[in-house]
Amino acid sequence: MEKRELVIIGAGPAGLSAAIYGRRAGLDVLLLEKGVPGGQINITEEIENWPGVEHASGPELARMFRSHAEKFKTEFRDVDVSKLEVRGDTKVVVTNKGEIEAEAVIVATGAYFRRLGCEGEAEHIGQGVSYCAVCDGAFFEGEEIAVVGGGNTAVEEGVYLTNFASKVYIIHRRDEFRADRAAVEHALSNPKIVPVWNTVVEKIEGDGMVENLVLKNIKTGEVSDLPVAGVFMFVGQSPHDECVRGLLDAAKGGWIKTNDAMETSVEGIFAAGDVRDKGLRQVVTAASDGAIAAMSASSYINEQVHLRSLLIEPEHVVALFYSSIEREQVKLSDEIDVLAQRSGKKVALIDGYKNRRMVEKFGIESLPAMVELRSGAVVRKASAAFASDAASFLK
Numbered sequence: 001m002e003k004r005e006l007v008i009i010g011a012g013p014a015g016l017s018a019a020i021y022g023r024r025a026g027l028d029v030l031l032l033e034k035g036v037p038g039g040q041i042n043i044t045e046e047i048e049n050w051p052g053v054e055h056a057s058g059p060e061l062a063r064m065f066r067s068h069a070e071k072f073k074t075e076f077r078d079v080d081v082s083k084l085e086v087r088g089d090t091k092v093v094v095t096n097k098g099e100i101e102a103e104a105v106i107v108a109t110g111a112y113f114r115r116l117g118c119e120g121e122a123e124h125i126g127q128g129v130s131y132c133a134v135c136d137g138a139f140f141e142g143e144e145i146a147v148v149g150g151g152n153t154a155v156e157e158g159v160y161l162t163n164f165a166s167k168v169y170i171i172h173r174r175d176e177f178r179a180d181r182a183a184v185e186h187a188l189s190n191p192k193i194v195p196v197w198n199t200v201v202e203k204i205e206g207d208g209m210v211e212n213l214v215l216k217n218i219k220t221g222e223v224s225d226l227p228v229a230g231v232f233m234f235v236g237q238s239p240h241d242e243c244v245r246g247l248l249d250a251a252k253g254g255w256i257k258t259n260d261a262m263e264t265s266v267e268g269i270f271a272a273g274d275v276r277d278k279g280l281r282q283v284v285t286a287a288s289d290g291a292i293a294a295m296s297a298s299s300y301i302n303e304q305v306h307l308r309s310l311l312i313e314p315e316h317v318v319a320l321f322y323s324s325i326e327r328e329q330v331k332l333s334d335e336i337d338v339l340a341q342r343s344g345k346k347v348a349l350i351d352g353y354k355n356r357r358m359v360e361k362f363g364i365e366s367l368p369a370m371v372e373l374r375s376g377a378v379v380r381k382a383s384a385a386f387a388s389d390a391a392s393f394l395k
């Protein structure tokens with residue numbers, strides 16, 4: 001099977017940024033993408049909030065990201081990843097063109113906005129149909145626009161859009177919003193917000209840009225026109241988590257949980273960008289996640305390689321596993337190091353707090369502990385609360 005150091009799934013802003021950081025850290029990086037590198041930004045006409053570039057079309061920015069990653073010799077591969085598996089100690093990326101074993105994997109598969117599905121929606125995306133208020137709100141300064149939805153996102157983003165628009169119609173199929181009471185009160189007290197109850201959008205019209213919505217009142221059946229310059233759909237967003245579903249801990253809806261280092265619930269698997277459980281899904285936050293994930297993956301790989309050469313590969317080794325967050329244990333590790341040197345023996349000092357997987361692998365129940373290994377297999381282990389315990393272990 002093909003073996004690689006860092007495999008990144010998804011070449012959106014998160015994956016491309018991870019590739020740049022990964023290559024600059026000296027890693028062998030393979031970037032897997034089933035569509036067009038650049039991800040979601042490929043379907044937006046204008047990006048005005050990527051620092052340093054005052055204005056670019058999405059595809060332009062995507063090309064810049066890609067050529068930046070290529071400059072550092074990232075290897076791209078056009079494949080669809082169906083599954084990420086953990087087999088024993090190894091991570092295997094299953095694709096439609098074969099399997100790849102990876103030291104570390106970054107899942108950067110992004111997310112998608114659910115479509116409303118009405119006539120005229122698809123052809124007006126980026127031409128007045130938007131799914132992101134932060135991205136596109138500023139393009140509607142002084143205009144009348146509409147929001148579709150009735151949950152928290154629709155109501156809160158509707159209020160946010162009043163910063164730009166002269167009027168925001170919130171079109172909802174029921175006669176009250178599903179959002180929290182505070183959010184609803186805040187929205188309804190805003191003079192620029194106009195709720196349109198019991199109504200669905202049947203059609204979006206406009207020659208080029210959006211000009212009009214054809215609405216239907218689902219109680220009376222009445223059909224009417226609503227002239228607006230834009231319509232924001234807030235009928236839900238979902239992660240592209242298909243290839244890791246059930247493997248990684250996720251929040252409701254499938255959003256992958258990570259810590260600040262972008263580590264997931266499985267050691268050596270990181271997640272970055274929109275697929276993560278987080279507050280703001282934008283290019284700048286995806287790129288930031290990607291950078292952090294790549295640096296965490298780099299430390300992980302270096303540590304694994306180091307640990308393998310220290311503990312698994314030698315014919316015989318004695319190691320002390322201690323916890324770097326316990327001051328007493330750090331002191332003890334120094335004492336045992338001196339003691340070993342004096343007696344002409346070698347003891348590998350391993351931070352068991354940082355390398356929990358190794359601790360579990362060797363069946364160490366509590367730290368600190370002395371372990372004797374032969375060709376990677378434990379032959380003896382004992383707890384080592386004092387330097388004297390280590391001394392008798394070494395005898």
Ligand SMILES: Cc1cc2nc3c(=O)[nH]c(=O)nc-3n(C[C@H](O)[C@H](O)[C@H](O)COP(=O)(O)OP(=O)(O)OC[C@H]3O[C@@H](n4cnc5c(N)ncnc54)[C@H](O)[C@@H]3O)c2cc1C
Nearest residue numbers: 010012013014034039040044081110135273274281282283
């Ligand atoms: C219309 C629109 C306008 C937007 N405007 C802005 C804006 O103005 N400013 C802004 O900051 N943000 C904007 N955004 C949001 C921004 O695009 C996203 O936050 C950003 O792209 C997230 O990056 P990502 O790398 O996490 O995911 P994505 O961009 O979604 O990239 C993920 C990539 O992974 C690939 N992939 C998924 N599954 C697999 C698989 N199984 N195998 C292989 N490849 C896979 C996908 O094909 C995709 O290319 C906009 C989004 C949309 C949809």
